Amino acid sequence: AQKITQTQPGxxxxxxxAVTLDCTYDTSDPSYGLFWYKQPSSGExxxxxxxxxxDQQNATEGRYSLNFQKARKSANLVISASQLGDxxxxxxxxxEGGNFNKFYFGSGTxxxxxx
Amino acid sequence: NAGVMQNPRHLVRRRGQEARLRCSPMKGHSHVYWYRQxxxxxxxxxxxxxxxxxxxxxxxxxxxxxxxxxxxGPSILRIQxxxxxxxxxxxxxxxxxxxxASGNTIYFGEGSWLTVx
Numbered sequence: 001a002q003k004i005t006q007t008q009p010g011x012x013x014x015x016x017x018a019v020t021l022d023c024t025y026d027t028s029d030p031s032y033g034l035f036w037y038k039q040p041s042s043g044e045x046x047x048x049x050x051x052x053x054x055d056q057q058n059a060t061e062g063r064y065s066l067n068f069q070k071a072r073k074s075a076n077l078v079i080s081a082s083q084l085g086d087x088x089x090x091x092x093x094x095x096e097g098g099n100f101n102k103f104y105f106g107s108g109t110x111x112x113x114x115x
Numbered sequence: 116n117a118g119v120m121q122n123p124r125h126l127v128r129r130r131g132q133e134a135r136l137r138c139s140p141m142k143g144h145s146h147v148y149w150y151r152q153x154x155x156x157x158x159x160x161x162x163x164x165x166x167x168x169x170x171x172x173x174x175x176x177x178x179x180x181x182x183x184x185x186x187x188g189p190s191i192l193r194i195q196x197x198x199x200x201x202x203x204x205x206x207x208x209x210x211x212x213x214x215x216a217s218g219n220t221i222y223f224g225e226g227s228w229l230t231v232x
Binding site: 004050103 | 155157159170174208224228
C-alpha cells in the first residue's frame with residue numbers, strides 16, 4: 001500500500017483565494033510526522049510545515065496550515081490568499097517513529113495560481 | 116534550504132559511463148540522505164549515511180549504485196554503467212541528527228539532474 005497518497009495531479013486557484021491540497025497517509029506506527037514541501041520550477045525542495053502525530057492542534061506557518069484529521073489519516077495543506085509565487089509542485093511526506101531517517105513522499109500536486 | 120550544496124546541477128552521460136554526484140551538507144550536519152526523483156514522481160529514499168558509515172541503504176538499487184560519506188569531503192553518490200532509466204533528479208539532504216528527532220525536517224539541496232543519452 002502507498003504510504004502517502006496525493007490524488008490531485010494538478011490544481012488551479014485564483015490569486016488571493018484559498019486552496020486545499022489533499023494528502024492521505026497510511027501507517028500503523030502511532031508515532032509519525034507529516035511534512036509538506038514545495039518544489040518550484042527551479043527544482044529545489046522547500047520545507048513548508050510539519051505536523052506530529054501527537055500534536056493536538058493543527059500546525060500553521062504564515063499562510064500555510066495543515067488540516068490534520070487523524071481518524072481519517074489525512075493531512076491536507078491549506079494555502080490562504082494564494083500568490084502567483086505559490087505556483088509549484090507540492091509534496092506531502094511522512095516519516096514513521098520506527099525509522100525517522102526515511103521520508104515517504106507522495107507523487108505531488110502541481111498548483112497553478114491564476115492572476 | 117540554503118547550505119546543502121550539490122554539484123553538478125546538471126550532468127549528461129552516455130550509456131555505460133559513470134556518474135558521480137557530490138553533496139556537501141549544511142555546516143554542523145553530520146547526517147546525509149540521498150533521494151531520487153523520477154520524472155513526474157515524488158522523491159524516493161535511497162540511502163542514509165553518517166560520516167564513514169552507511170546506516171540505511173534499503174532504497175539503493177543492488178547493482179551499479181554506491182554511496183559514501185568520507186571523514187573529509189563531500190558525500191558521493193556513484194552510478195556505474197549508467198542506463199537511460201537512471202535519468203532522474205538526485206537530491207541530497209542533511210540534518211544535524213537522525214533517529215529520534217521526529218519533528219526535525221531534513222534540508223534538501225537543489226538537486227542534481229542526471230540525463231543519460
